[in-house]
Amino acid sequence: MINIERQTYSLNLKHTFTIARGSRNQQHIVLIKIKHDGEIGYGEASPSDRYKENQNSVIKFYDQVDLSNFNDPFLIEDILNYVEKLAPGNQAAKAGIDIALYDLIGKKLKIPLWKYFGLNPDKTPTTSFTIGIDSPEIIENKIKEAEEFPILKVKVGVPNDEEIIKTIRKYTDKTLRVDANEGWKSKELARDKILFLEKEGVEFVEQPMPAEDVEGIKWLRKQIHIPIIADEAMGTISDILKVYELYDGINIKLMKCGGINKALKIIHAAKAMNLKIMIGCMVESSVGIAAAAQLSPLVDYADLDGNILINNDPFTGIYHHKGKIILSNEPGLGIQPCQI
């Protein structure tokens, strides 16, 4: 019999984190344990109100989940199909279960998940480090804090974007990637912003305009020269036919798509469609970050810094060296609880 236990937890951000949609100091998550035959798999749901989830909706979803009819955690397609059908949406909640099941499977097989997926742990990408929207003084401090990381992901989508970028460029010529989080509401504004960013040597832009503005994106893409990556426009795998031909690539997050199983399917579909692939995250503990990191040898870009932005990570086991993701050799996700 497969048992599931849940526990709420609040991740504390080291600094107030601001993106185009708003600011916060905490991220309220739900940690889960899936137990089977003496082994424990750990999972995490880090919900986002952009996708109509929060800690309460995750708890409510988990209250419906009954895995006692399943005897074998290896039958993950069946279990995840059951979970999928309990309610639409709720992808972060679903991801928590998926992550815990894969951790359990890896532990039962006594191999790390990257090995289970046939991947070479030396081929992990270098993650970007996120610089939230802030005053020039604070941004200056954050650049120092990010010294070790060779790639910065800069949050924009506010009136003083140019000032933010110029401040960063005053201190560093590192690779810059930019995320507007749907912040530019007109196509002309998006064009002007991106043409400026191109001159500043930005590598690509994530979600310049609202996800639903399909005509705007079509127009915009002909006016600019750097790739645009779908984030808010690319939730689950059912969105891929919508973003294919509109964007150059996609940002896959376990909390948007429903977990490792679905992320892998999206990766394979995206490669077949010649889309660039980024693997990203919400503000997450090392549980969610370790889960996404297992798949990172398959992708073009990684933005897996969620656990670096917090100061009370309840788990350890996933690290970086000069930004390069270091996967553990321990079974499953390779993580251990340390604060819970």
Place this chain on the structure above:
Amino acid sequence: MINIERQTYSLNLKHTFTIARGSRNQQHIVLIKIKHDGEIGYGEASPSDRYKENQNSVIKFYDQVDLSNFNDPFLIEDILNYVEKLAPGNQAAKAGIDIALYDLIGKKLKIPLWKYFGLNPDKTPTTSFTIGIDSPEIIENKIKEAEEFPILKVKVGVPNDEEIIKTIRKYTDKTLRVDANEGWKSKELARDKILFLEKEGVEFVEQPMPAEDVEGIKWLRKQIHIPIIADEAMGTISDILKVYELYDGINIKLMKCGGINKALKIIHAAKAMNLKIMIGCMVESSVGIAAAAQLSPLVDYADLDGNILINNDPFTGIYHHKGKIILSNEPGLGIQPCQI
């Protein structure tokens, strides 16, 4: 160190096997063993001249393969990337290596591959049984031989297609699927044939016209009502963007696409593109059939009868019950050598 050994073998067909392209009594394959640390993985390459392969080209390809630089069979993405880059094409030869590596991995983990892939062995589909092109008398005998199988796949693409189908319908109202193997050379002929087949209650038609006749297929699809499935038009994953929007579904064969790893990626991409998925085979031993069967719980249709059509199968371990595929609980492919 990973070692590879090869052995040629000729599969004897129980009956002369005729399709639109020609007839034969034997299928010349190459069986391989991949050895690592005391464990043996079995693989098979069953080449087809339609894809510019034969037993000699497979041997020539294997002469180039040197896996001695690889120490870990679990790093299958790296190994298969190395194999892929040795030469273009040669997908049956490549599939042989892929199959043997997965058999080895399953044996090392002591689990069957369907479990490794997270699939429920009870959810295998029912395979069709293939009726080659023949005289009405022989077809009558073959229908008796196929008594146990509830779904027949009928090879057509010759002038007397109608006679073949009417002969079959005289004896049975079983589900019929039809494969023209590119045999109808004009779109009008294909339309007339399919409108006839629709009246005979045929479920779908595989590859009605030559793979390269894109305009013909576009025209044809508007004239008919049953699904058409790409076979010769769908080789490797790079073809999927070409067949998407032209066909209703695809026939994936390990020997066309390069093996289990690539077949899984095609399955995920095809599902994202809302294509129906059939898993098929060449004339193959139980090695290739068991490999494809491991993935069969993921697909809509199966045509995995290659090993039933021969009388000197060098392996055992994959069975059918009233056509439903029965997966073994033994590790890896779950097969054992019996005649080699």
